[in-house]
Amino acid sequence: MKFNCPKHGCVEYVLLNGYAFGDRLLEDVMFQVRVDDKKQYMVCIDPDSANYFAQFNEKSWLMKAHEYMKGADLLECPTRGCKNDIAVDPWNEEWRDKKLFYDNDEV
Ligand SMILES: [Zn+2]
Numbered sequence: 001m002k003f004n005c006p007k008h009g010c011v012e013y014v015l016l017n018g019y020a021f022g023d024r025l026l027e028d029v030m031f032q033v034r035v036d037d038k039k040q041y042m043v044c045i046d047p048d049s050a051n052y053f054a055q056f057n058e059k060s061w062l063m064k065a066h067e068y069m070k071g072a073d074l075l076e077c078p079t080r081g082c083k084n085d086i087a088v089d090p091w092n093e094e095w096r097d098k099k100l101f102y103d104n105d106e107v
Contacts, residue, residue, distance in 0.1 A: 001035040002102040003086045005077040010102050014075040014086050015046065021068040022061065029053055031065050033075060037104065039090050041069040 003011050013034045018026025030046035043065045045053050053061075073092065074085040087100040095101070 001037075001039060001090055001104060003035075003088065004100050004102060005079065005082065005084050005086050007082060007084050008077060008079050011078060011086065013078055014088055015078050016043070016065060016069070016072070016075050018049075018061075018065070020072075021064050026056075026061070031062075032078070033065075033069060033088065035088075035090055041066060043069065 003014050005011050013032045016031040016033050018029035018031060022029070029049045029052060031049075032044050032046050034042045036042055043062055045058070045062075069088075073087065073089045075088045076082075077084040077086050087095045089095065090101055
């Protein structure tokens, strides 16, 4: 599944700011969030944040990011300078009806 930015259309992943679950410690540390074929979230560190993030316990924070995603609905477009909100919750029926998501075979 892929996401839909109101400005850019189909995007492969969305960005989660670590501030959402790590407070000041992870402020502006960005995580990439994807949805796999089974509609499960996959979270990894954004390469731009990897150097700073290396000092932390990666496994533990990725688990916290994953936990946070269970309640997330809007995240950021990954296109530089965009920062549009993107719907990320594929279980939201209203959003699904509005076709805010792309299936992998559609793109
Ligand atoms: Zn965008």
